[in-house]
Amino acid sequence: MRTLLRCLLLVLLAPAASAQNTEKVVFDPADSTDGYYLAVRPRSGTVRGVLALAVSFTAPESVLPETKLHNVASANDLLTVYFSLKQKPYADSVTVQRIDAILRDAARRFGADGRSFVLAGHDYAGPAVLRYTGLAAERPALLRPQGVFTVDSPVDLFGLWRWIDRQVRNGGPGAGDARYLTELMTAEHGTPSDRPAQWAALTPFRTAVDSTGNERALQKTPLRLYYDDDITWQLQERGNSLFDTHLPDATELLRRLRAGGNRDAELVTAKTAAHNSRGLRSANALSIVDEVDCIHWIKNLLGIFDPHTWKAPFFFAAPAGWGTERFALPASFAPDLPLKGVEDIRFAPGFASPKSGQYWAYTYLWWLEGAPAVDAARLQQYFKAYYDGLVAVNMRDKTLPADKMIATTVTIKKTKTVPGEPEAYEGSVRLLDYQSLEPVTLRLTVQVQPCTAQGRTALLVAAAPHAFGDPTWKELRRIGAAFSCTQ
Structure with a gap:
């Protein structure tokens, strides 16, 4: 194909992560340890949208070797922002302010439209970004995402406590994480049995309650929940049942959202067995996410033109050989x-x-x-x-x-x-x-x-x-x- 502009071809197969120019951006000089995020600019220099992905209990640098999302985003005019919620699996007031501050700083610093971004959370950051998205739909003062997705995340904080109890009681592979989470969350907010109202305000969804709760705020938001659904591997290699995963709560959340009319609430399962960057099998790996498919989804949400998927509504002839x-x-x-x-x-x-x-x-x-x-x-x-x-x-x-x-x-x-x-x-x-x-x-x-x-x-x-x-x-x-x- 003859091209008018060599640089206009959309590159979907991303280069290695090391080829990207990752910038460390300090948004809170008062926080010498965690007051920063990582940014990867679009290769074209034009920012048409933003993917902001949060992690908890780890640094944003940990994401870089685990996914090519930032590579594919860079080739598609998207700015990628990776940031940490520190030791937070929920959107309390401190976390809400942190997310909003990072999104606003990225929009200002990189010239992005504050309305053109998608928010994401990996693992324990998932419930926090879901709840932030719901709060942003109700509070005009917060920057509101156009869509949200999570990767192997709990969606019900009451369900997370049930998972903790099962892991500790059964001595499952997540028992160590469970004990740590118990101590942390109890110290900050008590337990759900002691302070049910406080936890009800924090959770993005509550499976055990039939009446509509905080999920109503997600009713008009496109949403994807990514999981590795290989239960055979969980049973045989990890000793886990379906109830030792976050899938039951996730599918119930999606069922309720879809029943309420949100046809853009989707369960997305891994196309192949998930592995981390060390080659180890892990249902928690970011490789669950098909990067090209995810970036196409984001571009569609943000109304960013994609020549590979766009269907022309007009007739403009292309003669043979042209x-x-x-x-x-x-x-x-x-x-x-x-x-x-x-x-x-x-x-x-x-x-x-x-x-x-x-x-x-x-x-x-x-x-x-x-x-x-x-x-x-x-x-x-x-x-x-x-x-x-x-x-x-x-x-x-x-x-x-x-x-x-x-x-x-x-x-x-x-x-x-x-x-x-x-x-x-x-x-x-x-x-x-x-x-x-x-x-x-x-x-x-x-x-x-x-x-x-x-x-x-x-x-x-x-x-x-x-x-x-x-x-x-x-x-x-x-x-x-x-x-x-x-x-």
């Missing part, structure tokens, strides 16, 4: 372009071949949200920003003498059309051809077609360095003429 490419607008190379939507490109077979009669011949559709103002002056502004960015990003790894560099210039004028035909423009753009490193002048045609039923405007652009009478333009115009707002 290349295609899609990406979101504003493009990462032209962030100041004041238009939102999707660009869909058709490259002539000889687009990248200087000896071809189709060199630099292509047509593209801007499928724009709403009905943005369009006139000759605005189109000149749009194309100047677009082609300036296109040249800059493609020259990033190239060197060229200063006297060879040229400024991008655009001229656009409105053309006469027959009544009832789409509004049309013609013009040209002179730019540095980053393929040959010589100037090139592309002739442009633009059609503006309202797609009112779809709430969109279609800008159909054809470009080629050839004279308008060249046969190349016949094919470009044929593709444009066949466009339809619907399939």
Whole structure:
């Protein structure tokens, strides 16, 4: 496939974790031990959303070798934040403030939209992020996640106490953790039997109570609960029954949410047996999460365009032998372009071949949200920003003498059309051809077609360095003429 921009291809197979630039960000200088989080920026430099994953009883550094979530996120314009809730398996007031402070700091520091993030919790951090998400749905002062997921986490703190009792009584493999948790939670909040009201406020859900509880606050939130459901292995290797896992409570929570109308409440089980980074079998491993599938889910929740899964609602022909490419607008190379939507490109077979009669011949559709103002002056502004960015990003790894560099210039004028035909423009753009490193002048045609039923405007652009009478333009115009707002 010929590509207009090498860097626009979506990379789903992530590189090794060590290849990522992990930043340690201090958000609370007063906390010299835990007042930080780890951040991995998007490879493109454009932050379209945030994945914030919490751990408890461990440092955020422990996550890096256990998952490639941050690698796949980085290739998909997502900022990843890993942080610790310290010794907290629940969202008490201290933990709620900590989560909110970290999310706000990341949004401010990295230029992210505070509404475009998904919150996650691994293991004992799970009930805390679930309860925070519920509280954020009820308290406008808190940043509210657009979705939440947990990995091998308890969802019912009363159920966690039952699990503790079973592990200690049966001498199960989790007995050591159980005793430690008992001491910690009793010291901070007493026991559920002593202080039931306090624990009822902390838990995101309560299995043993038939009436609706705190889970009502999750009713409108997309939610995933990840588990390794290999009960045979639990029985044979760990001596555990189903009731020594968190699955019973989790499935009951999901049942109630779905019964209440939340069709986005999902149980996601491991595709293969979970192992940690040392190769040891562990139902608690982050490998339960299929990273590519999870990042696709997050992008869908946040409304981030994904060329691999997006289904075009329009018809834009792709003749045999022509290349295609899609990406979101504003493009990462032209962030100041004041238009939102999707660009869909058709490259002539000889687009990248200087000896071809189709060199630099292509047509593209801007499928724009709403009905943005369009006139000759605005189109000149749009194309100047677009082609300036296109040249800059493609020259990033190239060197060229200063006297060879040229400024991008655009001229656009409105053309006469027959009544009832789409509004049309013609013009040209002179730019540095980053393929040959010589100037090139592309002739442009633009059609503006309202797609009112779809709430969109279609800008159909054809470009080629050839004279308008060249046969190349016949094919470009044929593709444009066949466009339809619907399939």
